[in-house]
Amino acid sequence: MMRVGKMINSRAFGILSISTKSHNYSTSNLNYSTISNHKTSSELGIMVEAKIAPSMLSSDFANLASEAERMLTFGADWLHMDIMDGHFVPNLTIGAPVIESLRKHTKAYLDCHLMVTNPLDYVDQFGKAGASGFTFHVEVSKDNWPELVKQIKSKGMRPGVALKPGTPIEEVFPLLEGEHPVEMVLVMTVEPGFGGQKFMPDMMNKVRTLREKYPTLDIEVDGGLGPSTIDAAAAAGANCIVAGSSVFGAPEPAQVISLLRTSVNKAQKTC
Secondary structure, three states: OOOOOOOOOOOOOOOOOEEEEOOOEEEEOEEEEEEEEOOOOOHOOOOOOEEEEHHHHOOOHHHHEEEHHHHHHHHOOOEEEEEEOOOOOEEEOOOOOHHHHHOOOOOOOEEEEEEOOOOOHHHHHHHOOOOOOEEOOOOOHOOOOHHHHHHHOOOOOOEEEEEOOOOHHHHHHHHHHHHOOOOEEEEEOOOOOOOOOOHHHHHHHHHHHHHHHHHOEEEEOOOOOOOOHHHHHHHOOOOOEEOHHHHHHOOOOOHHHHHHHHHHHHHHOOO
16 A cells, blocks of 8 residues: 555466565466465465565655564564655655665565656666565556566566556456566556555456456555455465555554454455
8 A cells, every 4th residue: 555645377376485584586487475474375265375565655755774673573474565656646655775774684575665767777776675566557567577577587586467447457467478578467556656546446447357267366455455455365365465544553563453454364365
């Protein structure tokens, strides 16, 4: 969340092994899993595992390192980092220097969402800074995404693609089925770059389409996620949940993170 102002194409996927305590990852063939203190997806009898990613944009930036550690202690799997360039979206947030600084204090998976006009220009600096995931927008990469994905992987980061609410889900299919596929899709459930928006339930049709077509894909949702909206997102098939104010603003953030995870895992068991 931003707070500013079942058949599968075998070419599209690889086994993903991610440590929630390290930003390194490796890939091979067909199935995603996460190594963490939580039970594995196979142990839970589910297709994909829940990854809860508190949005650090809702944290106290004066104490970013301690806020990151606090979220991990509360059970977060990833830390979601919103990067806005003031052009693709009107607001301007953080850049590679902040990622580099935070990396000195944590080995957590830094899930970077780049709301920028020229994502290729950011790959090298974010790779050097220690970003774990690099998610770019399909709206600005239709012509160069194969090269972009190759560059992201060459820098040791995991590629993902995001789409705005007005973008048809079909536009990400080529990026999942090409020679160099992305490994996660982020479905925005609010307009990127604007705060104070409500969760868009109609975006769940995109999530359902993705889950039916790519049953082991990591599908992330971002915007308005919390206790009142998680069940709709989980039932549609989302397994990576970005939550900002609903976590940071809660009296007991650990309980919210646990609730989000339970909803996802329960929904996956019924798939």
